[in-house]
Amino acid sequence: MAEVKSMFRDILSKQLPVEDITTMVLRKPKLLPLKSLTLEKLKKMHQAVQETTHQQEMVEKEQQQITH
Template structure:
């Protein structure tokens, strides 16, 4: 009994083409983190907040004008 296991002897051709089988390996990449909110949703929320702030500011100005003596149009004419 031989001490080493019998193996396959490699044979390279002296003429012709030599083919090599290439097995592609799996390449792992870093996971991509997705935002919780999309850019469009963030823009819409920003626009809505700005509109609400504008309405609040106009309400405060109207309240100040009302405290000062009523409407501004009737006093001019």
């Protein structure tokens, strides 16, 4: 068992030097969406409902003007 531990220590000590481990890698920043897809779908549904109610109100006003 002691032989196995010393073998692991030898392998670990022969790994990359400490200088190579601390190098920085620059990447593009990942941008997260401000709104989720579900929120976007809900917004579109809400706009569609508002448009249909607006159209129905316009039709009702036209019908009232015709009858008066």
